[in-house]
Amino acid sequence: MNAEKIPDIIIGRLPVYLRAIQRMADNGIKTTSSQELGEHVGISAAQIRKDISQFGEFGKQGTGYSISYLLDKLKEILKVDRKWDVALVGAGDMGHALARYQGFTNRGFQIVMIFDNSKDKVGQKIDNFTIEDSEKMVERIKSAGIKMAMLTVPAPAAQSVADKLVQAGVRAILNYAPISLNVPNNVKVQYIDPATHLQRMTYYL
Amino acid sequence: MNAEKIPDIIIGRLPVYLRAIQRMADNGIKTTSSQELGEHVGISAAQIRKDISQFGEFGKQGTGYSISYLLDKLKEILKVDRKWDVALVGAGDMGHALARYQGFTNRGFQIVMIFDNSKDKVGQKIDNFTIEDSEKMVERIKSAGIKMAMLTVPAPAAQSVADKLVQAGVRAILNYAPISLNVPNNVKVQYIDPATHLQRMTYYL
DNA sequence: TAGATTGTTAATCGATTAACAATC
């Protein structure tokens, strides 16, 4: 493991490699090469080798990478060799879809709390979860030591909820609200805004 | 308008600028500066000026940018000064959430068809939409001339559905399935995979 | 006018690619 700072852009590609390697593992494949992996994810073989080699020598000349070994290493690097508790804020349609999404559990995450500020929704159930009152959010997150949250509230509420999440000790926010969030440097935000993503493609049509 | 090729990375930032400018317009603000806009979106003022100036001289020295003018120009550049028809494939929880999402219509998009391959779901309604049979998808999309699609099918089905979308003439796919898609060069794909996005942040925790 | 802010240039910084010795 290298002590120098790894660029964000490399960290951003690792989950894509991990996803592809996991899929190969699920298909019973035992080894792969930077070339083959590159074809799967649409990235050059040279870049994949360079990215991976930032963290150690995980391959073997002549034969490539052991899938199970690389899988373990990538999970370890990304710290998804454990399961992170995640709070979900906003129990609208998108919140419901995420609460019921089956794809988190194999990939290092589990939703453990759902909040909403509507008195109608508080107390209702989504599968096994009971929607809790946003008023108790800071306290609940803080005492549970939760570091990650997903934000599916309307845009006008998003910044003030984000502020509360930060106050509660959350360090990583997956933001579904269509607005840029202002957070301290030590807090990470990832944005998912379907309209923004669509707008990144229309230019080329 | 500049004839040279604009880098993808710049095109990718424009929707973020557009979103912020739209918000300022909604708040009744009339002008802004590269500095102010930069603070809102977390990008340096120099970069914003450079990005915008690729497409023309939209600002005024001393006073900055007219919000309404910049709004119009950004929409025009991104081709969201019109409304794009979008097909939605996969009527699971995520498909339902997108079908009911209110955030597309002001931003240049409208879902016009929803497909699923489950015989149970075909014929059911989501708000005003009737879920259609995937078997008719290629024909329906082709005859309607639809160029954009959102993919919310399970990962194992995603590639084959993407192939059909391409065959139907779709040129832009917003892919919610947790898998890298293989498409021709003239087809754009954007990826939304919440687990991948979360995994981009755990490294820093 | 004086102050503010653009658009743009040049310098810096960072990322990607090509190439190949090392070696499995």
Added chain:
DNA sequence: TAGATTGTTAATCGATTAACAATC
């Protein structure tokens, strides 16, 4: 061994930043 493929270096390419003349 011969063939394949890594890890790494150096070269190239591209993106960001700093600085400032132009000008509103």
